[in-house]
Amino acid sequence: MSEAxxxxxxxxxxxxxxxxxxxxxxxxxxxxxxxxxxxxxxNMNDGFAWGIxxxxxxxxxxxxxxxxxxxxxxxxxxxxxxxxxLVRPALLASMFGYTLAxxxxxxxxxxxxxxxxxxxxxxxxxxxxxxxxxxxxxAYIAVLWIEFSPTFIEASTGTKSKVNxxxxxFIALGILLPTMHQSxxxxxxILAGNKLSPLWWTPALPLIFLISAxxxxxxxxxxESTLSALGLKRPFETDILAKLSLVxxxxxxxxxxxxxxxxxMRGQFGLAFxxxxxGNMFLLENILHIVPLVILASxxxxxxxxxxxxxxxxxxxxxxxxxxxxxxxxxxxxxxxNYFPAIGEQFITYTIISAEILxxxxxxxxLPVLESHGQAKV
Amino acid sequence: xxxxxxxxxKGAAGCGVLAAVGQPANAEAKKKERLPGALGFLYDSTLCxxxxxxxxxxxxxxxxxxxxxDLLPIWExxxxxxxxxxxxxxxxxSGTGTNKDQETDGFAFVKRQxxxxxxxxxxxxxxxxxxxxxxxxxxxxxxxxxxxxxxxxQIACPFNIPKFQWDSAFPQIVKCQLCSHLLPKxxxxxxxxxxxxxxxxxxxxxxxxxxxxxxxxxxxxxYYDYPVSSLDSGKNFSQKAASYVPQIYGENEVGGTQxxxxxxxxxxxxxxxxLPEKSYASTAETIQHTIYKGMIAPxxxxxxxxxxxxxxxxxxx
Numbered sequence: 001m002s003e004a005x006x007x008x009x010x011x012x013x014x015x016x017x018x019x020x021x022x023x024x025x026x027x028x029x030x031x032x033x034x035x036x037x038x039x040x041x042x043n044m045n046d047g048f049a050w051g052i053x054x055x056x057x058x059x060x061x062x063x064x065x066x067x068x069x070x071x072x073x074x075x076x077x078x079x080x081x082x083x084x085x086l087v088r089p090a091l092l093a094s095m096f097g098y099t100l101a102x103x104x105x106x107x108x109x110x111x112x113x114x115x116x117x118x119x120x121x122x123x124x125x126x127x128x129x130x131x132x133x134x135x136x137x138x139a140y141i142a143v144l145w146i147e148f149s150p151t152f153i154e155a156s157t158g159t160k161s162k163v164n165x166x167x168x169x170f171i172a173l174g175i176l177l178p179t180m181h182q183s184x185x186x187x188x189x190i191l192a193g194n195k196l197s198p199l200w201w202t203p204a205l206p207l208i209f210l211i212s213a214x215x216x217x218x219x220x221x222x223x224e225s226t227l228s229a230l231g232l233k234r235p236f237e238t239d240i241l242a243k244l245s246l247v248x249x250x251x252x253x254x255x256x257x258x259x260x261x262x263x264x265m266r267g268q269f270g271l272a273f274x275x276x277x278x279g280n281m282f283l284l285e286n287i288l289h290i291v292p293l294v295i296l297a298s299x300x301x302x303x304x305x306x307x308x309x310x311x312x313x314x315x316x317x318x319x320x321x322x323x324x325x326x327x328x329x330x331x332x333x334x335x336x337x338n339y340f341p342a343i344g345e346q347f348i349t350y351t352i353i354s355a356e357i358l359x360x361x362x363x364x365x366x367l368p369v370l371e372s373h374g375q376a377k378v
Numbered sequence: 379x380x381x382x383x384x385x386x387x388k389g390a391a392g393c394g395v396l397a398a399v400g401q402p403a404n405a406e407a408k409k410k411e412r413l414p415g416a417l418g419f420l421y422d423s424t425l426c427x428x429x430x431x432x433x434x435x436x437x438x439x440x441x442x443x444x445x446x447x448d449l450l451p452i453w454e455x456x457x458x459x460x461x462x463x464x465x466x467x468x469x470x471x472s473g474t475g476t477n478k479d480q481e482t483d484g485f486a487f488v489k490r491q492x493x494x495x496x497x498x499x500x501x502x503x504x505x506x507x508x509x510x511x512x513x514x515x516x517x518x519x520x521x522x523x524x525x526x527x528x529x530x531x532q533i534a535c536p537f538n539i540p541k542f543q544w545d546s547a548f549p550q551i552v553k554c555q556l557c558s559h560l561l562p563k564x565x566x567x568x569x570x571x572x573x574x575x576x577x578x579x580x581x582x583x584x585x586x587x588x589x590x591x592x593x594x595x596x597x598x599x600x601y602y603d604y605p606v607s608s609l610d611s612g613k614n615f616s617q618k619a620a621s622y623v624p625q626i627y628g629e630n631e632v633g634g635t636q637x638x639x640x641x642x643x644x645x646x647x648x649x650x651x652x653l654p655e656k657s658y659a660s661t662a663e664t665i666q667h668t669i670y671k672g673m674i675a676p677x678x679x680x681x682x683x684x685x686x687x688x689x690x691x692x693x694x695x
Contacts, residue, residue, distance in 0.1 A: 191533065
């Protein structure tokens, strides 16, 4: 299975230093947050109790980290071994994405020193959607590190580890857990009720979030593969990506049918054309889903690295906007509350993103993650 | 894609199970009923003179810090609920603002604090049971020793009641707990005991409901007796009945609340949201409990996934 090899090369490159500087600025704001409270760096308020830390770092961040989940679904459930070369880099990105989402939760929650209370049976509330999300994400972070562990073993011993029964159990768990919490990340906003625009408030939110998360997973694999090829000067994996990208239009059709079917059934579709910010953002969100659908419906486009990358970018923005719309833009607590992230708050988010990129760069250079031939054998 | 037809069908079946897990269920949750011992108060906007004695009483009873909205703070005047203010009187005004309890060219007061919902969003939301509904009195309380500060209660409250100490390194959530530290001593909530006009009266919610219904039957302009402080205080206050809007706010909103309100102007004018009769908590919990009932579905799916992953490994060998 493993023809993966460390890419090698210098770690301290120009881009590496750039992301390092951002990370250091963010650490200053983090110190401020822990010394003086969340209000010292953030514009979050009693109306908008959740800002970009939850919306971007956790909700969008874990959706973008669904590459490992989606690839596992394809390789193990649909039994497509040919995509195996894409699993390990996807798993790596998922591992960082989720781990840093966990770190973000720690930064975001006010009483972080109580974080272990979610594991104490006398405190846990099984009616809480957020408890399910918290436990699932915590478990999945552990599972991701276990799933990735053969890579560490290979790097240190130089031998290929054999997949054993226990690892198979963890791979299975690694498919179950994201199915649970990615759908629950939709359920979370059902409680927002009247404060969330009917364009996004629906009992179908968990289903829509799940379909979107799986779609994001494949999209991110294409996105990361292209960027890795460019950044690490490796050949493009266009052949295998062209095949993989057929999944995306299929998922997009399902997503859009459920999304619009639900809106029409609830009779709220008219709000899309109200001309206000929420209506326009809804339209933009869906354009960003429909354009990649049109592009990727064509087999010629799927074989074109540029078109693939363009669709992936579009779709990532679409998935991002869908989540921002559900958690922030479509959310209106009334009473004149408003929110735009403060500089310090933004920098903490940039730091999370930078840290993820830095770690990804170090890992692919030092550990056997990427396929040595660049082009995977089919 | 080179997928064997048989494998594809198996995979598709697996995904079907996964989708079923994610599928929201339509099963209706049983509506939560008011507890027989539910306590609350009735706020009658038409009796409120905006004196803010209840705000002072609340601050004293709960040892809350003063809050001034002026640049040069001379006296306390919080504009709204905050991490320092659990209870606030606000004013609605329109046109010339001269006639009390009139929608046009009039004014009216409104008291805002926790409504103590029958099926509270905050209690459903809280992952660590820091928000609890007292099983006897139905009062919604907060426990800082459990709270992790996730603020989901703030997202989940349709009335925007829980507040967070944003400027503290060791913050807490702050909300009205119906003076639950006074109730065991036989005392009543400070806002009720300090109200001079009977605009805020304490009592069991069932009796408050009967009182609210009695007031809605009153003939505007005629004199009636209104209880002061609590329904059973024995103190009464005679007052000309106002013309009420035909709604008892809190009777049905999000499954009902233990605090009830009457007013002479529409509640939307007083800044209160229009809410459905079904609580959002019951919608969310129905979906969640249907999917995760006894953890059966997740375990079945996990077993299925184990089979698929195992098979894919065997195929390769």
